[in-house]
Amino acid sequence: MSNFQIGDKVSVLDEAIDGVVVGVNLEQITIETADGFPMTYFVNEIVKNNISNELKGFISYAAISQVKIEKQEEKKRNFVKDKKSKKEIFxxxxxxxxxxxxxxxxxxxxxxxxxxxxxxxxxxxxxxxxxxxxxxxxxxxxxxxxxxxxxxxxxxxxxxxxxxxxxxxxxxxxxxxxxxxxxxxx
Known part of the structure; x- marks a missing residue:
């Protein structure tokens, strides 16, 4: 069974073809190209484009919120002037x-x-x-x-x-x- 579903956006590996899955049949996937042509490929010849939903689990929203809090905090500036030794002359x-x-x-x-x-x-x-x-x-x-x-x-x-x-x-x-x-x- 393949992990492709109808509606998935896919690209063909060895060709410059993108499309949307319109049919799933065992090891063969039928896609409709951007030009409207139906084409059939084996599962190992195409890859999904819309895997952004799967990446959401990798992003830590706690880390993002912590960064936002740090950016909002006013940082105190240090105005202590470095003192040069008397040996250092212009x-x-x-x-x-x-x-x-x-x-x-x-x-x-x-x-x-x-x-x-x-x-x-x-x-x-x-x-x-x-x-x-x-x-x-x-x-x-x-x-x-x-x-x-x-x-x-x-x-x-x-x-x-x-x-x-x-x-x-x-x-x-x-x-x-x-x-x-x-x-x-x-």
Missing amino acids: TLEVDLHIEKLVPNKNGLSNYDILNIQMDTAKRQMDFAIRNRIPKLVLIHGVGEGVLKSELDFLLNRYENIRTIEGNYQKYGQGATEVYFLQKKEN
Whole structure:
């Protein structure tokens, strides 16, 4: 005996045919297609489409009602501000890779690229001094060392700064950290 009943919506497994069961005869099921044609198939050639009624038993209405209650409850917000340790200071990071500085580097000579990078570094140094930013990180990359040597030359012209190699874990070998030694105001 098959588990199909008259009125069940079904689909044929190996063909793109849907229909409604109009006749059940032992191992054969007769369906009427959407176009109104009666067709007969074996039980193992069709599947039911309307099994949503059977799925209702799997849904826990208690769980759904619990979720609705949780959504209606007003959640208290936590406005406790995380306190930073005094060791954490604001850091201005400047990536001097040419791809980060200009939208298109095509047509630029190495001289032009180096000038753009150095102008950016100088502008950021002056900005940091003007705004009393305690730390600046210049990300220059490893490369052949031309930009790094030019940066070293630039940084030697400034007073009241201290430079160290950038944090290896964060920047690799291609960064220089600049600390500005602030003078205390009286």
